[in-house]
Amino acid sequence: MANWTRACATGDIEPEDLIRFDHGTRTFAIYRSPADEYFCTDGLCTHEQVHLADGLVMDYIIECPKHNGQFDYRTGAPERSPVCEALNTYPVKVEGEDVFIDIG
């Protein structure tokens, strides 16, 4: 069953960028792609638990700020070592100017 939670406003994230969203004890990364799509993954890198929100978005890639490991933030798939383990991804919907994520 979906559990939609408002994460931010669409304008809170610049195109080709991301922000951090903390909810309870969990932390997420919300992305805005160059094509104005929104995505959500876990907020911490699976390699060394670094916040991805300090990283760099390039097209559909998020690069971890500590070791330059890369993920495809649409699927969570690791794209460059030293990351080997995929990120969890979460459904996102945009209603008006609000971004919602389904965090289960």
Next chain:
Amino acid sequence: MPTDLQFRDYSLTGPNAGRGFAANDWYTTPIPRKRLKELMRRSDRPALINYGLWLGLVFAFGTLLVAAWGTWWALPAAMVYGVLYGSGGDSRWHECGHGTVFRTRWLNEAFYHLTAFMALRNPYLWRWSHARHHTDTVVVGRDPEIAFPRPPSLRDWLLNLLYIRAILTELSKMLCLGAGRLTEDQKSFLPASEHAKTFLASRIQLGILIAVASISGALQSWLPLMLIGLPTFYGSWLHHVLATTQHAGLAEDIPDHRLNSRTVYLNPLFRFIYSNMNYHIEHHMYPMVPFYRLPDLHEEIRADCPPPYPSLWACYRELVPAILRQQTDPGHYIRRPLPDGAGQTPDHERPRFMAAE
């Protein structure tokens, strides 16, 4: 002086091999996100200009070496070619290892593997070793790349100034990895999923070296080896002279790159050879920033950092006495002064991860 610093065990599986600092423990000078994004942004253009110029010079001086072979002119040609190949190649290997040089990913990977061979480094083992070095910079029992354990070996240091020991170590690693063997320390940071690729890379590198040596033998000439393989030995000295300034003699076990790393001003030629790694505090604090933006990053954070060394000479004038003193006083290290108003070092100098605690 803490007595536990005397003759510490630097191995990654010894008594100091507990956990390192958490990622959030490390000090970073705040930079507005918008500015940081500008600095982190990759571009193929400056990267291609730099790497194209470097590769062009390697080919030009390689051609000169071939043309001058058999005359005394081969000596200066080899000296320049060796430095471009060995020292210039090593710094470019490092940059491509971070993946920050080119926006186009395959260019990063292609240059990474080319320069890893030129530096005689295993591309997979070193990628993981270097990731750990950035996680736990100069943290004893965690960082596999501490080049100056206390007390430092003067013999090793002098041998390494001519890159002799380091290269022999890399060759020995290549042989062991080619034979499918890893040390316990290497296993501690290299995941099992990378083992096969690591072994294969060493075998390929060994195969190339053997092929070049065979051609040299068949031609009864050292020239092929002088062009491929040996330049790493006779040309990496400059890289080592410059890289010694990175962390030697500075604090251990402190989550603040301003105190365990150095920024040293160098002339443009050395900066070109060394890919701006003289901005080493900046590189460690923000490893996402490509080498061609490090001078800008330096300006952004310099008010929060110890004063940069004005020259290589100034740096060595401080570094050499410290290394010598550590021979008899391993607890001694250089305390870098933070400017007034600089951000506080987290928890100061308390090593919080010692296995004995």
